[in-house]
Amino acid sequence: MGQIEKSMVDFLNEHPKMKYVFFGGKGGVGKTVMAGAAAHWLAASQGKRTLLASTNPVHSLSSLLGQDVFGRPVAVEGVPNLWAYEIDTKDTIARSKEEIKEKIEWFLKYAEIKAKADEFVESATLNPAFEESAMFENMIDLMFKDEYEAYVFDTAPTANARRLLGMSSVYSLWVDKMVKSREEAKSLKELLSYSKKNEKDPLMDYLVNFKERMSHAKELLTDEELTAFFFVTLPEALPIAVITRFIQWFRDFGIPVGGVAVNMLIDESLLGPGTPDFVKNRVAMQKEYMEDIWQKFDGKVRAIVPLFDTEVRGVDMVAETAKYLFAPKT
Numbered sequence: 001m002g003q004i005e006k007s008m009v010d011f012l013n014e015h016p017k018m019k020y021v022f023f024g025g026k027g028g029v030g031k032t033v034m035a036g037a038a039a040h041w042l043a044a045s046q047g048k049r050t051l052l053a054s055t056n057p058v059h060s061l062s063s064l065l066g067q068d069v070f071g072r073p074v075a076v077e078g079v080p081n082l083w084a085y086e087i088d089t090k091d092t093i094a095r096s097k098e099e100i101k102e103k104i105e106w107f108l109k110y111a112e113i114k115a116k117a118d119e120f121v122e123s124a125t126l127n128p129a130f131e132e133s134a135m136f137e138n139m140i141d142l143m144f145k146d147e148y149e150a151y152v153f154d155t156a157p158t159a160n161a162r163r164l165l166g167m168s169s170v171y172s173l174w175v176d177k178m179v180k181s182r183e184e185a186k187s188l189k190e191l192l193s194y195s196k197k198n199e200k201d202p203l204m205d206y207l208v209n210f211k212e213r214m215s216h217a218k219e220l221l222t223d224e225e226l227t228a229f230f231f232v233t234l235p236e237a238l239p240i241a242v243i244t245r246f247i248q249w250f251r252d253f254g255i256p257v258g259g260v261a262v263n264m265l266i267d268e269s270l271l272g273p274g275t276p277d278f279v280k281n282r283v284a285m286q287k288e289y290m291e292d293i294w295q296k297f298d299g300k301v302r303a304i305v306p307l308f309d310t311e312v313r314g315v316d317m318v319a320e321t322a323k324y325l326f327a328p329k330t
């Protein structure tokens with residue numbers, strides 16, 4: 001039987017500047033609950049001005065906290081220093097569309113192409129990556145505004161989190177290419193004296209600005225002292241397989257992996273002669289998968305949270321969960 005070598009508390013004590021905390025993992029494993037618990041601990045126990053933000057299009061912070069936190073940061077009742085915020089995806093997408101439309105309109109005019117920007121905008125924004133990209137922009141906007149001492153992000157359940165961050169590398173390459181071809185087009189135009197030198201080029205400004213934002217975001221998100229991704233799993237085959245893959249991906253991208261939290265472990269000491277077989281079987285199964293977890297995530301398991309009698313709802317239960325997530329080493 002393995003044991004926790006470095007708990008969540010130990011890890012965070014070792015990284016006193018930790019500012020951007022993420023939770024990822026398979027759907028339904030408890031990412032939102034863990035994010036809530038971590039934010040609660042940072043705010044209430046550490047006294048840090050903390051924002052718990054959801055970038056997941058399917059929000060659940062409001063139901064976790066029993067309070068409407070959609071669309072703007074709202075102070076969480078009963079928890080000092082804590083704000084929560086479900087980002088409005090629709091609103092972000094509408095704004096991004098508007099911004100892109102402006103750029104395309106300018107470009108079409110510049111290139112003397114007689115076409116309506118709308119068609120281009122529609123096709124560009126139909127791509128599912130557009131939504132993720134808009135969410136990513138939203139997230140880094142929050143980070144750059146720097147109004148909080150700590151941020152806990154409840155990320156989307158699938159591979160989105162990784163793609164989101166991987167995108168900052170892709171963006172950077174893409175923008176480099178765009179900038180280069182814009183420079184070529186510009187000098188060609190100047191050569192043919194279509195346009196005067198030093199004429200303002202809003203598209204170019206936008207691209208350069210965008211690239212700078214992305215590279216700054218990447219700087220923050222790959223800084224081990226500032227950022228950590230934690231992965232939540234259950235003692236079950238699929239959630240383990242999912243985070244094994246995630247951890248590898250994140251390592252490949254140079255994104256700091258903080259460790260693994262195991263959720264919904266059934267307390268074996270509660271088994272008795274009257275315990276039904278299906279519970280006994282489940283406990284036996286969990287035990288086997290725990291061996292797997294200790295082996296696969298050697299030295300990286302930071303916390304074990306038991307399966308509670310009920311689902312986690314309301315600030316009091318979030319605080320209760322935080323006690324386990326931030327338990328001193330056992």
Ligand SMILES: Nc1ncnc2c1ncn2[C@@H]1O[C@H](COP(=O)(O)OP(=O)(O)OP(=O)(O)O)[C@@H](O)[C@H]1O
Nearest residue numbers: 027028029030031032033157264306307308311312
């Ligand atoms: N330790 C626990 N004991 C009992 N119930 C739990 C525990 N952890 C989480 N839950 C419950 O399990 C459900 C799923 O948790 P949660 O919403 O945090 O998962 P998620 O990973 O964020 O899901 P999604 O992928 O849909 O975003 C919720 O109803 C939550 O209250």
Ligand SMILES: [Mg+2]
Nearest residue numbers: 031032056060
């Ligand atoms: Mg969730």
